[in-house]
Amino acid sequence: MQQRLTLLVAMLVLAAAIPTGVAGATAQTQQEDCSFPYTVTDASGTEITLDERPDRITTLNPSAAQTVWELGGSEQVVGVTVNADYLDGFDAKTSVTASDGFGISVERVVGTEPDLVLAPNASRTETVRALRDAGITVYQLAAAETLEDVTEKTTQIARLTGHCEAAVEVNAWMEANVEAARTATADVERPSVLYPIGSGYVANTNTFISAMIEASGGTNVLGEFDYEIGYPQVSDEIILQANPEVLLVNSRGSGLQTQEPYASTTAGQNNATVVINTDYLNQPAPRSVVFAVRNMTEGFHPDVETSFVARSEVTVATATPTPTATATDVSEPTTSSETTATTTGEQPGFGVVAALLAVGALVLARRE
Known part of the structure; x- marks a missing residue:
């Protein structure tokens, strides 16, 4: 079928x-x-104008790069960061990551001669200012805290890059898979889940990662506590008190369940972990949402049949x-x-x- x-x-x-x-x-x-010209105000409150469709785009984070790829605009991209290395054609692009492997090299970005730079909300203010002072058009994206934010971000990047029709298809693909997961897990028991990022930092309920956990039939156990920021650093005592039934682990943190305090939780004692590719778990972009939600749903509820939808x-x-x-x-x-x-x-x-x-x-x- x-x-x-x-x-x-x-x-x-x-x-x-x-x-x-x-x-x-x-x-x-x-x-x-x-159509172009196109004038818009970005998340920093700065108004930019694109006189024509940008032929040369530089992305300062992998989720923006992935989004442009999914929209069919990879040929327009000339600059990327090292964490976008999983994308097809990455090797043909110029790395704009600083030589020490951290942050952005303003000189390298300017060297790509971009018509448009897509910068994440968390970009350093001085980096964005330096690029604008160099005459570069920079659009700073809003933070994505919900799955709806990911949809809006995809639509906005499509508008900036001239791929509006593709955004309709990409968002439909993403939303169809999220809805498939929600439907399949609507009447099942939801395990309590914790996503430890490392060094005591965890994903709170007001993050797109938590939204994916909920869509996949899990419950973010951090909802029992009163943290306001998206990724708080919590104590070992809080983790033990939360006592998650499942640990969500990115592929670079596999084996975390054997370390304290996680080993003493119900998840650690039962070796109940769901490992997700880091490139998809941590990036608010369409492909990431689809693949992460699929894997979480299958990991949280291996006996539940879910009708996921292929892009084709x-x-x-x-x-x-x-x-x-x-x-x-x-x-x-x-x-x-x-x-x-x-x-x-x-x-x-x-x-x-x-x-x-x-x-x-x-x-x-x-x-x-």
Whole structure:
């Protein structure tokens, strides 16, 4: 049996509600949803303008690089960090990681001659400032604390890089797999889970990692405590008090369950660990979410059958009907000032996003 996922996105313009001339301008803007120039304000509050689609992109973290890859824009990328080494074609890109292996080399970034730099929210202020002072266009991404944030981040990167339609497909693939995990584990007993990152740091409930744990049928045991930050450093006593039933371990920390205080928890005593590839567990990006949620679900609930969706099983059909003038439209005159106001009021590039929010996407899954 094969599962196919079809995403139908309907972008509808209601001509009866607006004059004929304005309707034409609105329809044209929606069709050019990924047009340039494009002006936007980033997470740092800085407004940037891209006059044309960027041909040379440098990413300062692996999740941004992975997202561009998934959108089909890997050929546009000229600079990456060393932690993006798992991506196909990495060796052909320039590393912008500092020579000591930590942080970003401003000189190397400038040397890639980028049209656009994608910087994570956690970027050092002085690094971003130095790049902007060098005349580089930098877009600083917002932090991703939820799975919805990952979706929004994917959509925004797609808009910046000129891959809006691909974002619809990528997000549909990610969301379909998350929903498959949620559906499969809706009525099962949820184990208490802890993700120790190392040196006492753990993932709190207000992180995208915790959101993946919850979607996969687990419960983040740190929810029993009152930590506010995303990745607090906790004491051995807190870990023993939390006493998780399952330890979520990244591939570089395998064997953690044999070390104290984890060895004395229920998870450690039962050798109950779920090991996830570090590249996918720690990076808020589409492929990471899909693969991590799949592996967590299978690890937390090995006896539960889940119908996950392959990327090749997702198709996107976009329809943009041409507005039809009504008798009322024809009889009412449209002044040039009205047409201009509507055209300039429409924000270039957000046609697809606005249509998705206003009209919605219909996802039909069926088995054959």
